Ligand SMILES: Nc1ncnc2c1ncn2[C@@H]1O[C@H](COP(=O)(O)OP(=O)(O)OP(=O)(O)O)[C@@H](O)[C@H]1O
């Protein structure tokens with residue numbers, strides 16, 4: 001789950017990291033009011049779950065409250081990489097002397113947290129990483145021991161940070177690591193961690209913040225679950241999550257319901273394999289999960305049917321932990337709750353497959369066809385969509 | 390011969406009193422697995438399916454001599470269950486549980502690296518040595534003894550491949566599900582090495598998916614160290630970037646971990662890559 005910049009910075013502040021004291025506005029007038037209250041120069045920033053906001057014109061400096069209103073009215077409603085902006089953060093403008101990059105993330109290959117810093121932070125960090133990756137200092141952290149002081153020294157000296165900023169840097173790096181652990185985050189990023197002149201002093205401040213939370217860790221952080229912005233997700237994905245299903249919307253015509261992530265991907269691939277030449281493909285990825293019960297299967301069918309692009313449904317269940325009779329009952333329940341005339345191709349195989357098939361057959365549903373193999377099921381689904389066109 | 394488990398495996402079931410634990414313990418017993426007991430804190434002294442229940446893994450191990458444990462504990466307690474089994478020095482620990490937080494797995498992994506135990510999973514279907522022992526949730530009837538080793542990140546996709554092999558009369562030495570989490574106990578590489586060393590395994594099927602670089606590393610290993618032919622299948626060719634496809638580990642990040650990249654790398658070291666799961670037997674027979 002992604003947090004917005006303003007949410008991430010509030011979380012950072014809880015871990016002792018200095019952040020600007022801005023506020024969120026949902027319309028241009030609110031932006032004006034906030035800018036007036038802050039006084040002086042402000043920055044108006046799009047709050048969307050997309051990177052590269054600055055380069056897309058989603059971050060603008062305002063000299064006056066009127067400017068802030070003007071910028072907000074342009075940024076609100078803007079589309080950044082497919083995301084519509086519906087709120088902006090108005091932060092006090094900072095007098096920036098330098099931009100540092102600092103992040104903690106999971107290094108999947110090393111199986112450890114990785115902390116990274118660079119003196120060349122800011123909007124071009126991806127470019128720095130591409131052209132001169134040695135300018136990003138990387139330190140792995142032992143998850144059993146946590147981040148140690150000497151490792152922070154390694155980062156600070158590695159990026160040639162002036163000695164007088166080390167104390168501040170240590171507090172921020174430690175805070176960021178603690179925030180990562182204390183939030184079950186998979187990413188905590190400050191870019192830029194700006195070197196700022198304020199009241200005649202040089203200080204480090206997190207002007208931008210990005211956090212991604214491990215969905216599997218959210219159960220331990222109810223306070224973070226409330227930060228979820230559902231306006232950023234397709235409705236089907238929200239409904240799916242509430243039913244404990246994993247679903248990703250795609251743009252094809254064959255609604256797929258499969259148990260197991262690998263088989264669900266293979267099923268998607270198969271429909272595309274046969275359908276591609278006719279412009280036919282999967283409408284979604286949907287894994288009904290290990291122990292899918294009838295309620296979940298019914299919920300899955302409802303989600304698939306809510307996608308108006310769907311012209312045929314392919315149900316592919318190989319029973320391991322999921323029992324085919326449970327799945328069959330789920331299909332019948334869902335069919336009576338959400339009746340549909342769409343062709344449905346069903347393949348049930350594995351634990352209790354006879355019981356499952358018997359339940360399906362005794363229901364006498366005319367739009368339902370069985371298939372023995374995945375190959376046959378995918379072919380039939382493509383044929384069904386072609387017939388419907 | 391087989392790898393990891395055989396008829397001498399003595400299994401203890403962690404979470405045997407739960408719905409899933411009980412159901413699958415029953416299935417394993419029916420398959421012929423030597424289930425010697427179960428563990429559930431607070432239920433020590435009871436009996437389930439005719440097997441003794443213990444409060445701790447240590448007690449179960451002392452009383453039964455179990456050398457393998459399987460975990461059907463919910464995600465909140467799963468990391469704890471793994472660590473308990475490590476502490477009891479169980480040789481092979483198989484964790485079925487899905488949705489364990491990744492930071493828990495980083496810690497578990499760090500401890501495993503300095504332990505006597507091997508972990509398979511988490512978020513895996515377990516493993517099966519046809520005709521001898523089944524530890525996990527694979528439907529037993531899909532497999533039959535023979536010369537092909539199967540290793541996979543996925544659950545049901547493994548069944549698909551194994552079933553397709555069996556139907557064509559091609560049996561298996563051992564079918565191993567390593568799981569779909571980004572951090573797990575046993576990698577493709579570990580299992581490939583075991584198959585390479587197992588005298589009864591003649592060919593190997595590897596089933597991977599998008600996300601991470603495990604398949605690429607497996608390709609390097611195959612190139613340098615394997616004499617036995619490998620057939621592969623990679624799921625997720627149509628997966629969009631930046632979306633987690635069910636498995637926490639199945640995620641294309643930037644352009645790292647795409648199916649195309651993995652397929653290309655595997656092909657470049659002489660691995661035959663199937664276009665769809667049911668094609669795997671054809672490639673094995675070639
Ligand atoms: N409060 C501020 N005062 C002055 N300049 C700022 C302030 N906030 C941001 N900036 C400038 O704007 C640039 C872009 O802002 P920011 O880092 O928040 O967005 P971004 O990195 O483009 O967005 P994304 O995180 O989506 O990639 C910063 O690198 C910094 O130079």
Ligand SMILES: [Mg+2]
Nearest residue numbers: 122191192208
């Ligand atoms: Mg930034």
